[in-house]
Amino acid sequence: MVGTAGSLPRQDSLLRRLQQQPPGQERVYTLYEYGESLLPDNIPLANKYMMDGLTLSIQLGSKKGIADFTGYYLHIQQLRGDNLAALFMLHHALKVYASIADTAGLIAANNKLGNIYLRIDNHVAAANHFNTTRLLAACRNDSFLLYSIQNELAAIHISDGQHKEGFREAWSAWRYFARNHINRGMASALLNMGDATSRLQMPETAALFFDAVIQIGRRTGDSTYVLDALLHHGESLAAGGFSAQALKQYAQAYDISQHYPVPDYLLSIQAGYANALFQTGHYTAAASMIQQAIGLSKLYVAGDELQHAFLAASEIAQALGKPAAALQWRKEYEHVHDSLRNLNTGSIVQQLQLQYNIEKNDHLITHASLLAAQENILFQRYNLWGIIIIVILTIIITGLLFYRWKLIQQARLKLMQLQAEEHNSNIRLLSAMIAGEEQARIFLSKALHENVGSMISAAKAEILALQAGQAALPGPGAYHETMDMLDNAAVEVRKTAQMLMPEILSRQGLAAALGFYCRNFQHSRKLSFTYYCSGESQRYKASYELSVYRIVQELISQILRHSRATAAQMQLTLQPGSVTISLEDNGIGFQHQPSLQDAVCYRNLLLRIKAFYGVFSLDTSRERGTSVYITFQVNDSYVIV
Structure with a gap:
């Protein structure tokens, strides 16, 4: 979901298709996709095209088109922070997908519901929908989705304080994604492992996992991996009280966002950067950064982020000794907060009106999931010993791989230490060599200036004495030529001494x-x-x-x-x-x-x-x-x- 210059060719292609397509199912999805391509830069226009697609689906009587609308429109609701309205629409979509027996739609809707419940910290509901998604994926033998959901559950367990269990689940998901070379899955699992080890008070190990995500981003040329790693690392450091280190992570993320703008990340980067600046006492810079976050929140109509930005701006203004500005920001926060609360209250009323239908739909899905689970149990009974052997081998191989990974990490660390020692040794050797050369130059400079220079001056004085006492010396031409040679020699000696050890430098x-x-x-x-x-x-x-x-x-x-x-x-x-x-x-x-x-x-x-x-x-x-x-x-x- 981006609306940057890179999406302009796609927007032009979709617009040309719209101009040529007659009313029909293909035009519905072209309207949805074109509206999505306009986000987040032009929310009102994106809303119009998506609503046109929904209207056409209703006219065509396409239940699937109506249900699929919720998946596209979810992007607008997320930008506005309207999570309850999104939940309401997705529960409706579940009912429609169940009525037309669309398993793929049920999987997508349950997965999105799990993500939204996770975002609003309702971990029980999130886990229920993720487990439903996992059961449906098992029916379709979709290993990728199974491990993706396992990674989502790992994030829930980590948030609930079950750090070790969350780490084990993320590690299992990472092994699957690594075997199949799925970069996005590997990065997501590594981020979860970094979060888990950070909360287990293992900051050095957490840093290794986050650095691994950064390496994936550099290898693939995708800056979103790097931004994900920097944001997660910054959040974990800030939560652990390491504000100065967190500030460095957010500063790097902010610099990358200036060269490679990724709209989905800008709000999180600016808000986190402002908080880190505030925690480290950089109040003026924090005020400037939170102003950028407020402007971007208004542009994207991101109500939830906007209220948090207003609250942060109030705290920063108070720290800067500006009580009037702090009061004004506080009023803005309360206004947006009250507006969102009224909006959410209306959504709750609508959600309660259809609660019975939602529960009925959930019952149908649960029943289908139980049937699939029973079939799996029967299959497992027939292959019990085989499964036990596979599990034991998997544990042994996992232990060996982990031990090998630890050895590799230790070898890399030792190599880095040796390289650093070699570099420092070279610098010390070079410094000693330079110091020796300078001592030689100083000695030679003094010798030229004090010994050779004095000898030339003495010779010149003797010739002058001879000139004064002896009238029979050679002619004046030869005499002056000799004197000029001595003068030139003295000048050259002084210049050489100056070049070897210039007094003007000191x-x-x-x-x-x-x-x-x-x-x-x-x-x-x-x-x-x-x-x-x-x-x-x-x-x-x-x-x-x-x-x-x-x-x-x-x-x-x-x-x-x-x-x-x-x-x-x-x-x-x-x-x-x-x-x-x-x-x-x-x-x-x-x-x-x-x-x-x-x-x-x-x-x-x-x-x-x-x-x-x-x-x-x-x-x-x-x-x-x-x-x-x-x-x-x-x-x-x-x-x-």
Whole structure:
């Protein structure tokens, strides 16, 4: 039941069929299906087409068409929260299906009745209708339906506090669906097992079941599996008092719903997300989210969800210190609550008027179910020993499979731990290597600056002394040439020392040091270099700034050595929590030099970036040159406050 852009081709196809079909049974079901395709976006128009189909069924005298109307119209009643009216109509449908001996219709109606009673927390009635459905399915040897109903009963037992029994039923259903590769059934059973283990105070095990549902969704490309798992996990965490963890689940579900809108899930996501935000003290965000839920409830005319949203909005406004707004939301809640109560009261009166007929219909169904049960008992007596052996083998196989599953899970956990330890070991090794290189650079920088630089200065002073004391020295041209060579040597020594350990980095920080380094290329005849810096400048720990500086230095040296570029530019973007570097040139690109991509320096560069939680992206071509993008996620431990 969706009314998104993805259903537009189906709507167009159904509309063309309506324009061509004459009045008849086929047109009835086309009207029903077209009305259903309009939900939930256009409830009034969907209501009109479904009512047109019902009118045509009455004119044709089609009892089945009249009874089948209830199954389609149930979607509108669910959106409006009118559960009692839905029960009233479905009990009527049961009577019609019984009169025409439509077993498939009886199965569908009983199944839907069970789901509605489960939704309004009448578990006894829900279990009765599910058991009736199971008996009818047994008569037809419909294994899929049998295990589907068993999974529904598991949900009831879990809700009633019979967690272990519910888990066993869900586990049995999952085994059947897994053998037959039925993804929807597997996911539903896994959700029940997750709910059961969560209520048994086993949150880690519950998380495994919910993650398994998410994996089914990713494997099949169906986001509804992922949303089901996140919603169930969030509800179980919230019920267990883990509000912060529940908030993460709802936040993920909300992000997915923004990229892949699924209207049936939006109300539940927004309401649950708002509650989690409220429980964790994010009152302003909770108020914004509940406003979205209110707007969507009004759009879909979802009365039950709307009254709960108004009540939540009142509580959030009270927490924000807005008593006037809280009072207004409370009045809205009471108005909708009273309206729904009056509507439900009218439905109850209608339901009581036909209670006798409903009970009579239930008696007929129960009688047919008892006959089928008696036949099954006779069959079981003839095959008693065979059934006992099968049961024993099933128990043994189930135990072995469960034991094997536990071993697999333990092996996976051990593998994940080993991978994590290996990753941490690599990072420590790389950090030690970087630290060693920096110590060597610092030593070499000091040696160049203090020893070689001082020796050049001393030599220059001696030559000046000789010039002053000896008139017979070579001509001024040779003298000045020698002095220029000494000056150039001193400048080069200072530049090399600055590149090895720039003082500006320790004094003014990363942005200023990179700017100074890039400006050294402005007078180069081979390369024109442009530097930009944006964002709020801030200081990081010296080791972090030096590591990022070395990474950029290595990238620029690659441009000078291999790219054959004549122009390049770099942009540094500083933001809270991240540092982004983009470097572009007009050279020949990497794909024309395959040896560079496998070089040790290139691999070491990637390891350095990864060690500081960086993401590296490379775009290269002969016509457009090379573009490099690096984004570092900056931990709070690196920032100097």
